[in-house]
Ligand SMILES: O=C(O)CCC(=O)C(=O)O
């Protein structure tokens with residue numbers, strides 16, 4: 001995929017935003033290779049959040065990587081990023097070529113089973129480039145992903161297959177929430193990578 005043909009990729013939002021579903025960008029072999037490599041090398045930590053002043057530890061695992069050891073604030077806690085690994089740089093290159101945008105950081109989420117998900121939110125943190133693309137690459141178990149319009153509550157559901165790329169672009173974070181619903185149907189892990197541009 002090159003810069004000039006992104007227009008032919010489907011926008012799955014009916015209005016107030018652009019989110020392109022690129023379908024599979026990794027083949028079966030690449031999916032298996034990167035899934036294994038990331039499981040072995042990424043420093044996943046249980047996600048922590050401060051809710052009503054209390055520190056909560058979740059079963060979802062997260063890891064932040066980037067071009068430098070920038071500090072970031074996520075769920076109200078400030079931490080330092082890790083430097084991109086060889087595999088993350090290779091995946092970043094694929095995602096950059098497919099999406100026609102560049103990224104300097106990556107948030108990885110590991111959902112050990114279908115019991116873990118992520119509640120409705122939008123990625124509007126202050127550090128993120130406003131309206132910059134967020135590219136979401138999925139590995140491991142296939143999971144449903146949902147958007148909900150902030151005002152009229154319209155819902156859009158999509159299955160994020162292993163090896164697939166979803167790119168959230170202008171308007172998406174302003175007008176829509178997204179979530180990964182928990183499910184009883186999935187018992188195996190999923191890794192999601194969201195490539196982002198952070199203003200350093
Ligand atoms: O796991 C996913 O597909 C979504 C992750 C997400 O929305 C986020 O990290 O902000």
Ligand SMILES: [Fe+2]
Pocket residue numbers: 121122123178
């Ligand atoms: Fe998100």
